[in-house]
Amino acid sequence: MAVTILVVEDEPAIQELIALNLKRAGHMVLCADSAQQAKSLINNVLPDLVLLDWMLPDLTGIEFARKLRQEERTKSIPIIMLTARIQENDKIAGLEAGADDYITKPFSPRELIARIKAVLRRRLPEMSDEIIELGGLRLDPTTHRVHVNNDVDPLKTAEVNLGPTEFRLLHYLMAYKERVHTRGQLLDRVWGDHVFIEDRTVDVHIRRLRKILESVGKENLVQTVRGTGYRFSVECSEESIG
Template identity: 60%
Template sequence: MSRILVVEDESAIAELISINLRHAGFEVTLAASATQAQYEVDRVLPDLVVLDWMLPGQSGVALARQWRGAARTKELPIIMLTARAEEGDKIAGLDAGADDYVTKPFSTNELLARIRAVLRRKAPEALDSAVEVGPLLLDPGTRRVSRDGTEVKLGPTEFRLLHFLMTHPERVHSRSQLLDRVWGDHVFIEERTIDVHVKRLREALERVQCARMIETVRGAGYRLTQHSSALSA
């Protein structure tokens, strides 16, 4: 049974989510503030957090960013829940580390579908063998990426994205193909999400001079290349 932490200060919404999640077979814990949410995460690490943007005290975005920066919670799946529907707000939520984004008002069926999709994407890839493209080495068993012994720190979504690109090098993948293959169930996820995660992946790879291995193919999508022109010593 997956453990879900719902961080929502509006009690009616929190209770509605809780009832539906429990009915769907999840174990649910509620928190009405960032402080309470941090306490619950410190007590027992949940399998996923449904996190409201607007909270008393610290915002959900700040809390998500804080969790992504801590070793124990850096891979904690987060679905941001908010009334903010503007594209800039969605990008801000994703940039803070959210895996997905649900805008109020929402249907409980949609929220359940997104939760299941994120949990599926979290499924371990430990049985997969290590992949090497050019100077980059990715090991799904240890979830590590490195160049010449220097480790690259990646979030869980960027790791899955790089893993897919490295197992299909030199091929161009459209945004919809990446959503289908990396995210699995992309019915509720916007293609703009891909650009945010590619940007974060490039920023991480820049630390080992491999950012240019991820190429943008105008009008088509993205590809990973090992051509020498894309690498810096």
């Protein structure tokens, strides 16, 4: 589906150039000359990404970014900063305000598009509401329930009780089964992009998930891939000893 991008840039020529390129890349574009105008636009439409010129005439770029990060509705919208030259101060301020990426002017349109793609890729995947049935587990997002198929009596299923994070983690792992995820990827996609949490914390949640799954006789579904991360797999990667 179309991605809506808000461009906040006071220089008309640059604004137009950017807008043109974004449109050509298949995006919907909203333009604002100032933070002021950007705010009023955001009052009406929620963009999927904001391209923000840091050197706005009224110098309210930082404030604008911060405002976006504060409000519940907008706090997860990725922000890419456009700066003339990265001054140390800008960088710090930008980080504090929660920018996701920087682009230094002048930049090539191709670079811009590439960065945008990269940032958008990091968004939380919109997990569908489809029931996932895998490895003897059945996860239903709409009822928020996980059941284990009883191997003896297929009609009987036991419910598995998971905490919110364990549920999301399992959902994600099952949705992207058989694929290894680094701790960083899991943090980005299960916890959310703008969280600062120790990588090791993922271990603990994996542990909790495993513990619960073990208690219902599902042992080897969540596997460790040493040096990389974790994986949900139905294939048994154990007794492959030669």
